[in-house]
Amino acid sequence: MREETNKIEKIKKVSHVAMIFTRISKILGIVSLIIALVCGMSCIVISLQVDDEINQMIEQHMDDSGFYTEPIMSIEIFGIEMDLTEMGIMDTENMEWGMLMGIYCLFIAIPVFLLVITLHFVEKVFHEIWYSDSPFRPQLLKNLIAPFVLLTVMTASNSLFFGAVVGISFWCVYCILDYGCELQKMSDETL
Numbered sequence: 761m762r763e764e765t766n767k768i769e770k771i772k773k774v775s776h777v778a779m780i781f782t783r784i785s786k787i788l789g790i791v792s793l794i795i796a797l798v799c800g801m802s803c804i805v806i807s808l809q810v811d812d813e814i815n816q817m818i819e820q821h822m823d824d825s826g827f828y829t830e831p832i833m834s835i836e837i838f839g840i841e842m843d844l845t846e847m848g849i850m851d852t853e854n855m856e857w858g859m860l861m862g863i864y865c866l867f868i869a870i871p872v873f874l875l876v877i878t879l880h881f882v883e884k885v886f887h888e889i890w891y892s893d894s895p896f897r898p899q900l901l902k903n904l905i906a907p908f909v910l911l912t913v914m915t916a917s918n919s920l921f922f923g924a925v926v927g928i929s930f931w932c933v934y935c936i937l938d939y940g941c942e943l944q945k946m947s948d949e950t951l
Contacts, residue, residue, distance in 0.1 A: 796868045
């Protein structure tokens with residue numbers, strides 16, 4: 761019995777450390793999400809003013825065929841110098857640079873948002889383990905479903921094979937924890 765108590769105490773300590781780490785990661789994710797959203801919306805809002813200036817500067821350095829007549833090292837807009845040495849050959853006529861950067865920042869916010877949601881549920885799991893007498897609680901299983909599904913979907917969006925492997929692995933872990941909950945329930949009923 762003493763050995764079982766020691767193991768549960770170790771699990772609680774590890775869960776507490778993991779909960780703190782997850783909380784810090786979630787806060788950093790929220791800050792990153794806010795930065796991405798603010799940058800994206802700012803770029804879109806000011807794109808009407810900036811796009812014309814960028815297009816004029818780029819077109820001054822191009823001939824009729826779309827090739828650069830002289831290397832464009834950088835341009836300066838609102839006192840901010842932007843390095844353009846790797847732009848290559850492109851048609852820049854009526855290109856909406858600010859709008860593109862804004863949309864890019866908003867698209868970056870989507871996976872960051874999913875990560876924050878995942879970290880929120882993982883933090884709840886660690887919190888539940890830290891405060892409970894046993895890590896085998898039905899509430900813990902409910903809190904694990906969302907991160908398991910989100911992580912499986914995010915993995916499957918990159919690779920269907922690895923997404924399937926991750927999904928099956930998470931399902932096995934879920935079934936093991938579910939069985940542990942059943943054993944815990946039977947143990948509690950016998951006492």
